Amino acid sequence: MRRVRDGLLFLLLAAALWIPCLRFAFPVDPASLPSAPGVSTFARALANRHLALWSDPASRARELDRMRGSNAEWDFMGRTYLVLAIVNMVLREPALATRALPVVDTILTETLALEERHGFYHFSMAYARGAPYRAQPPRSLFVDGEIALMLGARLVVGDDGRWRARFDERVMQVTERLTRGPTLCAESYPDECWTFDHATALAALRVADAVFGTDHSELCTRWVAMARRTLVEAKTGLLISEFHYDGTPLDGPEGSSLWMAAHALALVDPEFAREQYERARANLRVSIFGFDFAREWPAECPGTNDIDSGLVIPLLGASPASSGLAFLAASTFGDHEFHLGLLRSLEFAAFPQRTDGTLSYAASNQVGDAALLYSAVLGPLWDAVRKRSWR
Amino acid sequence: MKFHEWRRAPHFSPAGFLRWALFWSLLHGALALAGARRCTSVLALTYPEGMGKDLAAMLGLGYVLTHIVFVVFVPTLVLAASLWAAWMRFRRNRAARPEAAP
Numbered sequence: 001m002r003r004v005r006d007g008l009l010f011l012l013l014a015a016a017l018w019i020p021c022l023r024f025a026f027p028v029d030p031a032s033l034p035s036a037p038g039v040s041t042f043a044r045a046l047a048n049r050h051l052a053l054w055s056d057p058a059s060r061a062r063e064l065d066r067m068r069g070s071n072a073e074w075d076f077m078g079r080t081y082l083v084l085a086i087v088n089m090v091l092r093e094p095a096l097a098t099r100a101l102p103v104v105d106t107i108l109t110e111t112l113a114l115e116e117r118h119g120f121y122h123f124s125m126a127y128a129r130g131a132p133y134r135a136q137p138p139r140s141l142f143v144d145g146e147i148a149l150m151l152g153a154r155l156v157v158g159d160d161g162r163w164r165a166r167f168d169e170r171v172m173q174v175t176e177r178l179t180r181g182p183t184l185c186a187e188s189y190p191d192e193c194w195t196f197d198h199a200t201a202l203a204a205l206r207v208a209d210a211v212f213g214t215d216h217s218e219l220c221t222r223w224v225a226m227a228r229r230t231l232v233e234a235k236t237g238l239l240i241s242e243f244h245y246d247g248t249p250l251d252g253p254e255g256s257s258l259w260m261a262a263h264a265l266a267l268v269d270p271e272f273a274r275e276q277y278e279r280a281r282a283n284l285r286v287s288i289f290g291f292d293f294a295r296e297w298p299a300e301c302p303g304t305n306d307i308d309s310g311l312v313i314p315l316l317g318a319s320p321a322s323s324g325l326a327f328l329a330a331s332t333f334g335d336h337e338f339h340l341g342l343l344r345s346l347e348f349a350a351f352p353q354r355t356d357g358t359l360s361y362a363a364s365n366q367v368g369d370a371a372l373l374y375s376a377v378l379g380p381l382w383d384a385v386r387k388r389s390w391r
Numbered sequence: 392m393k394f395h396e397w398r399r400a401p402h403f404s405p406a407g408f409l410r411w412a413l414f415w416s417l418l419h420g421a422l423a424l425a426g427a428r429r430c431t432s433v434l435a436l437t438y439p440e441g442m443g444k445d446l447a448a449m450l451g452l453g454y455v456l457t458h459i460v461f462v463v464f465v466p467t468l469v470l471a472a473s474l475w476a477a478w479m480r481f482r483r484n485r486a487a488r489p490e491a492a493p
Contacts, residue, residue: 003401003403003404004403006403006475007403007404007407007408007471007475008403010471010472010474010475010478011408011467011468011471013471013474014466014467014468014470014471014474015467015471017470018463018466018467018470019463019467022462022463025462062440066432066437066438066439066440067437069437069438070436070437070438071436074437307436310434310435310436311433311434311435311436320434320435321435348462349455349458349459350431351428351431351458362428362429362431362432363431363432363434363435363455364432364434364435365432365435365437368435
């Protein structure tokens with residue numbers, strides 16, 4: 001008995017000495033943060049992997065098929081994040097344009113061709129075909145908003161005449177769907193609207209204003225006012241993640257939606273976006289001895305994990321999807337402390353794979369790595385849009 | 392300490408702690424050699440090619456578990472064993488010291 005007691009005491013003493021030092025075993029470089037000028041070594045290594053993937057159709061097909069096996073949306077979102085990342089990299093370092101912009105053009109060409117051939121359903125989960133859409137003919141704001149954002153971002157770094165008309169057409173479709181809906185909302189799935197998709201679509205409208213000199217400020221202002229009124233959960237003050245076409249809530253606030261919504265809304269209504277970020281940080285961030293991660297659901301509004309959450313780690317409640325997208329928000333709002341904590345957790349628990357100047361994470365997938373790359377370089381695109389348009 | 396003594400040492404003893412540390416290290420190493428690291432993509436609900444989902448999940452989650460143990464608990468066990476052994480030696484030496492003459 002005494003032996004067990006002594007053993008437990010020494011284990012406790014050793015844990016008290018070792019665990020606070022663990023952070024030093026996983027050092028992170030503040031130069032990896034996007035506030036540093038240029039493109040960091042970290043971002044470059046992540047980008048090399050994606051650029052190689054998009055130059056090799058066979059590897060790309062394998063990688064995308066792996067994701068599509070679980071969720072076709074990830075194939076699509078991986079494209080969006082990569083395009084946004086590359087555009088930001090080019091804005092940071094114009095010399096990269098020669099190598100990187102052809103990849104953006106390839107992604108856009110292929111994505112539009114796939115959509116044309118199979119419809120937006122190609123990038124949706126199977127239940128998109130399970131019921132009729134309330135608004136006819138069916139369209140997905142998820143697909144329209146992200147395609148618009150990709151096209152707009154591409155046009156910010158140059159216009160070779162291929163994308164302007166496509167962007168204009170997509171912006172009109174987004175605007176038409178939003179204004180047609182009973183609550184300034186459009187469906188992504190049958191009778192299912194997502195805050196994530198609305199924030200992305202509004203950011204695309206803002207980019208359109210910068211590119212075309214149009215003005216969607218009134219629509220954006222009305223949407224934010226509607227969101228404050230009907231899409232904010234009472235206990236936490238956070239935006240809910242999904243709702244019916246008539247605005248009835250379907251789910252509470254969800255990390256994998258909120259972080260991206262805050263990031264995109266930073267372009268639409270910076271004050272509201274920061275408020276949402278601060279609330280999400282207070283409700284979802286977990287920090288243990290310098291290691292940070294994000295939960296999917298606030299403690300006050302628990303929800304059911306789904307494909308969007310990733311595999312949530314029991315006891316800790318760490319959600320890979322929420323933590324991955326938290327990088328975007330921490331980066332957008334210059335939250336270095338949270339960002340460095342997230343990077344440390346990434347080194348600890350996502351298993352980096354460094355080969356031939358490329359970096360990927362074994363515990364992630366293409367969309368996760370692309371979002372991470374985007375978080376490492378974002379800033380210049382939003383800045384360029386802000387300078388050129390209405391606010 | 393001879394190998395067979397070390398092998399038979401109680402779980403709650405410096406040698407027992409080192410034995411557990413070795414066990415977890417070997418298990419983690421074995422999973423790494425078996426290629427389980429690439430299966431950790433199951434955390435992102437993405438499965439490696441050419442492998443059943445159940446096997447991938449088992450290997451991936453096993454790798455994550457042993458990784459956490461290897462990084463957090465193995466050093467703790469080694470440190471605890473070292474501190475405990477040092478403490479036992481200190482007490483033994485003190486007990487063996489002859490009584491000071493009056």
